[in-house]
Structure formats: C-alpha cells, structure tokens
Amino acid sequence: MPKVRFLPLRPLALASLVANVALVVTGAAVRLTGSGLGCPTWPRCTDESYTTTSEMGVHGVIEFGNRLLTFALGIIAVACVIAALLERPRRRSRVLLSVAVLLYIPLQAVIGGITVLTNLNPWVVGLHFLVSIVIIAFAYALWRRAGEGDGLPVRLVPAPLRHLAWILTTVSASVIALGVVVTGSGPHAGDLDAKRNGLDPATVSQAHADVVFLLVGLTLAMIFALQAVKAPRATVRAAIVLLAVELAQGLIGFVQYFTHLPVLLVGAHMLGSALVWTSTLAVLWSLRARPLEPAEPPVEPATLSPAAAEPVPAPR
Structure with a gap:
C-alpha cells in the first residue's frame, strides 16, 4: 500500500520537542525573575481576569507569557495526533506517542496551577519541571519514530x-x-x-x-x-x-x-x-x-515434479 501523508508528522514532532525545551527555559525565567506569583491565582491570572493587567507589571507579563506557551504546546500536540492518525498506513506506535505528549500537557498545566496555589512549594515546583522532562522524552521518541521505517x-x-x-x-x-x-x-x-x-x-x-x-x-x-x-x-x-x-x-x-x-x-x-x-x-x-521498508519474505525455489526432474534425452 502506498504511503500517504496528509500532515508532516516528523516536522511537527520536532516542533513539539523544541517547544517543550523552550518551556523549560521560560519556566526558569519565571523563577529567576521572581515572577512565580506574577499571576497570583489559577486558572485565572487574577480573581477578575484571565489575562495579566497593567497593575501587575513585568512579573505578570512573564508569568502569563509562560502560561500562553502551554496553549501553543497543546496546539502542536493536537496537530501531531491528527498527523499520526491520518498517516497511511497508520503506525500504532506513532499514534500512542503523540497521544502521550498531548495527555501530559494538561497534566503539566494543572501541576503549574498547583504550584501557584501552594505559593511555589519547592517540591511541587520540582515535580512541574520533572513532568517537562517526561514530555521531552515522549516528544523525542515521537520525532525519532516518525523518521524510521516499518521494518x-x-x-x-x-x-x-x-x-x-x-x-x-x-x-x-x-x-x-x-x-x-x-x-x-x-x-x-x-x-x-x-x-x-x-x-x-x-x-x-x-x-x-x-x-x-x-x-x-x-x-x-x-x-x-x-x-x-x-x-x-x-x-x-x-x-x-x-x-x-x-x-x-x-x-x-x-x-x-x-x-x-x-x-x-x-x-x-x-x-x-x-x-x-x-x-x-x-x-x-x-x-x-x-x-x-519491512523485509521481503524469502522466495522459495520452485519445486520440480519428479517427471520434470528427469533428464531430457539428447537429440539423435
């Protein structure tokens, strides 16, 4: 069956990998600039607004920007799942890996919310980072698997x-x-x-x-x-x-x-x-x-019938 690719899975998987590494960097920026509570609540940024306000200053912008990156990760992850499902022939391992990346992103967002609600408990913050490491592992596996054959x-x-x-x-x-x-x-x-x-x-x-x-x-x-x-x-x-x-x-x-x-x-x-x-x-x-490509099965040599195996007499 010919291979048909409706969406380029491997570039999307690479984008997912790069974006999740970028999330580690932006998460570090949140902590290192003292912006961990730039949005003091979750899932809203303030009690009245889902977005940062001018009164919250640069810390609110940094924290809210980090939250927005999670949505970008989710969009890329959904695209990876769709690309894996539309591949013909469909590869089960690629579908499962893309779904794993997608499922971990909301989990990551919830843990991020818990870090805010617990006033940046260091153990919860550490778990937040370790979940990123798990997502990176799945995203890397998806990228590598998307470039492999079916053998x-x-x-x-x-x-x-x-x-x-x-x-x-x-x-x-x-x-x-x-x-x-x-x-x-x-x-x-x-x-x-x-x-x-x-x-x-x-x-x-x-x-x-x-x-x-x-x-x-x-x-x-x-x-x-x-x-x-x-x-x-x-x-x-x-x-x-x-x-x-x-x-x-x-x-x-x-x-x-x-x-x-x-x-x-x-x-x-x-x-x-x-x-x-x-x-x-x-x-x-x-x-x-x-x-x-999967290895072709070995071709068995044709078996001759006993009559066909007899030598042909030489012409006189």
Whole structure:
C-alpha cells in the first residue's frame, strides 16, 4: 500500500520537542525573575481576569507569557495526533506517542496551577519541571519514530552495551532529579515569600556533583566500548556529543556555584539539563535502527515434479 501523508508528522514532532525545551527555559525565567506569583491565582491570572493587567507589571507579563506557551504546546500536540492518525498506513506506535505528549500537557498545566496555589512549594515546583522532562522524552521518541521505517528493529551493538545505555539513561535522569532538589534548596524561589525545601545547599550540591561525575564516567566507558566493538559512526558520534554537552553543563554548574548563582548562568544550566537529557536519549535511540521498508519474505525455489526432474534425452 502506498504511503500517504496528509500532515508532516516528523516536522511537527520536532516542533513539539523544541517547544517543550523552550518551556523549560521560560519556566526558569519565571523563577529567576521572581515572577512565580506574577499571576497570583489559577486558572485565572487574577480573581477578575484571565489575562495579566497593567497593575501587575513585568512579573505578570512573564508569568502569563509562560502560561500562553502551554496553549501553543497543546496546539502542536493536537496537530501531531491528527498527523499520526491520518498517516497511511497508520503506525500504532506513532499514534500512542503523540497521544502521550498531548495527555501530559494538561497534566503539566494543572501541576503549574498547583504550584501557584501552594505559593511555589519547592517540591511541587520540582515535580512541574520533572513532568517537562517526561514530555521531552515522549516528544523525542515521537520525532525519532516518525523518521524510521516499518521494518523490524535491528540491534546495532551487543546486548551488554545496550544494558550500559539504559544504566546511563537512569543515571542521567537521577542527575536531573538531584538538580531539582538542589534548586529547591537555593535562593531562586520564584518569589521573595516562597519557602525553600530546608535542605543544606552545600550537601545536596555535593551529592548532585558526585552523580554528575558518575554520569561522565559512564559516558566515557560507553564511547570506548562503542569504538571497541566498531559500532556505527552515528552511534559513536551520539555518545561523543553527549560527553561534550555534559562537560559544558558541568562547567556552567561549577561556575554558577562559585559565583553565587547569577541568574543568567542558572538559566543556561536549566537549558543545559534539557540538552543533557535529549543527548542521552539520542545515544539510547542510536543503538537500534529500523529499515524504511519491512523485509521481503524469502522466495522459495520452485519445486520440480519428479517427471520434470528427469533428464531430457539428447537429440539423435
């Protein structure tokens, strides 16, 4: 059956991925500018208005702008679902991934509302960020799956390296989760009256740094192991890119810690966390491939009848 695409799913999936990374950055801007309660209630911005007012100043504009981005994410997600449903032949995995992205966006909005209603409770704020990380994972998977064929998956590296990649992914997620805890103990609460989680910033920062060192070590091991088994260039390149992003992120993290967390560096570090996560997912996805078309079944050689198999006598 010929393939018919009514809407370009892969560009839409990429737009969804980029927009969700942008939401991380705008969310960081809300916190770092002290605009976490720029709209002091939810779902309205004020008790009387769904939009920001001039009396609320720049903080209201920043918080309301971040809320508007959620609607843009929802529109893109709906477009992805429609594109996946209209594909012929329809791929079940693409439909499910697009629906997962769509369902998580209202959940993200509700958690964002709870953060406002709880006066920026640091644990709820952290959950708000972690849901973005989950959405990014689904959006990235949709983008990669939309560019693959319909053949059976082909494993490009031995099983031990695939296991190492899953360990690497788990540690990468742990680094992000610990970073959330570090943020909840620091000075950037999103509002002057917002509470902190009460943990010692130096202690949780050290724990975060320790897991970062583990992540870098695992990435180096992955690079050497991939080269040892002569893995495809794209797979090795994905691991090298991950290492470069990790080192850049680590440098930003150390500089921001010793310079007392300037807002620009903290914002860059938030963006870096999303880039580390997507680079980790790139390594995981580079260990497999799907041919563009399903493999053709082998053609059995024709079976000759006994009579046909007899030799033909030579002409006299």
